[in-house]
Amino acid sequence: MIQLKNAHKIYPMGEISVQALRGLDLTIKPGEFVAIMGPSGSGKSTLMHLLGCLDLPSDGLVQLDGQDVTKLDEDTLAQIRGKKIGFVFQTFNLIPTLTAQENVELPLFFQGVPRRERSARSVELLRKVGLNDRIHHKPAQLSGGERQRVAIARALANDPEIILADEPTGNLDSESGEAILKLLEQLNRESKTIILVTHNPEAAAYAHRIVRIKDGRLLEEVFNNTNKGVAYAAR
């Protein structure tokens, strides 16, 4: 469970400072599939960074499973990220010098998992995302959809509770994009918490809850009980 309480984020930009978040409250419960939407400059990325423990708020509270992460140092945060959160990026962000398998092994390596175990786990995950025949390929030898699936396998490496996907379909054709969303949906059914940052309504439709933000504040929350059928909940 992730909780943001009255989160502020201010970026100093020379003389002036930019207020990216202006007191945002958000709770994401275990097993949820949440989409975060908003125009560019809305504070969407900043929100994602805070949820992913990549950055800390200027003011306010971020709690991960009841623990206040704002007091933690960088290395502890890194360890928490590695263990509890899996990232999927728009640009895949695979390490180009490493094979698919080695990319998946990377988060395990940073957690100090022994080699044999890493190897078995990474092969299992690549099979899960349907890439059993691409294990030893370098990212450059893979299609966009395949790369994103490697990235998802990597995000799952340490069996985190939360998958944080930032525009995962942004660089994909619609067919590959849909496959990726289906994969996220499946992971959600396997009780992973999915946080999807997107401005594509079709992608957001996979989520059970859509959070819209604007100017660093929560604009509205939409609950989506049946898939692709939308029900509004007034805020």
Place this chain on the structure above:
Amino acid sequence: MLLDNIRLSVRNLRHRPKRSWLTILGILIGVAAVIALVSLGQGMQRSITQEFEAFGYNVVMIAGHGGHHLGMGAMLGTYDFQLDLAPLQKISGVEAVGGVLVKTPYISAGRREGYLLTWGMAPELMQAFGNYYKPELGRALNPGETQTAVLGSNVAQDLGLSVGDKFVIETLEFEVVGLLERRADPDVNYAIMVPIATLQELVGERNRFSLVMIRTAQHGHAGHDAASIAKEVRRMVTEQRGKDDLNVHTTGEMLDLMQNLVGILQAALGGIAAISLLVGGVGVMNTMYTAVLERTREIGVMKAVGARRRHILWLFLLESGFMGLIGGVLGALTGLLIAVGIKFSAPLFISGTQLEVGFSPGLMLGVLSFSFVLGALSGFFPARDAAKLPPVEALRYE
């Protein structure tokens, strides 16, 4: 875990082979220069020590002032001098006293002729220093002989003479009775050695010497005896001549002097070579800063998936350390090759030069670990910069 880190680092180096190799080349050149110079210097030191060991440390030499040069023909003064050797023989601890007169008379051996370096030497002296003036073929000069000669290896070859052959100095015919073993000193290798009395007669310089050698007891050990005998010799020589115009030194002192000279030379050359090594280190640093910049996003990703600062630090440190190490290994090999190459090619340019290459495993090991440490040190600041990058900024980096 370290092994995996090493694999990652090597992978990154191989990903940009041209730049990695160029950086390695910078280290390679520095290491090669240091190894080549130090090996040659050590070889030089070793062969000097060997020469002195063969000659003995407890020899007192008397020569005219000036004209110092390296080698055992050393101390041949700029002028010859007259000296009565008989009183010197009586100093306690003195085993043998003998003079050498060096001239360049006219030599002819069949169709080959010229003015060549000729040593008039007391046969007793040659035998006393049998370890140094060692016949490889034939024998040394014998007391009582007048027209026999022992040749240095180079001059024998140049004149086409061997044991049993005859040749002429000025007007007298000499028979070659021995060929000397090759020594590091070209003055010996190019010397024609004949009994001193005969040469003195030939050139009309009776009782004159270029050099007087006194062998003292405890031959082969460095000690205070030679030094105190030298003091006594100096006193007697000054008294006899009425002035202090001759150099009196022990071989032990000369060895120290030469070792010092070679040491200074070696330090100076090594220092210059070390500068190129330093430049190689700057090259590594430059490459690593570029690498950090290029892989900023990658660093961000690694941090996002759980890399701690030390992971990133090690990754880059190992990378730069490897470049240093590879440069060190290849540089050491290249340096040795250069040293051996110089050893073999030097005589082609300066005839008579004999260089030795001193290979020491300690030096190799030292240079290898130094180059690894140099690489890692050069990579330290870039690596620390990388490790300190905030993940969000690194991820956002285009």
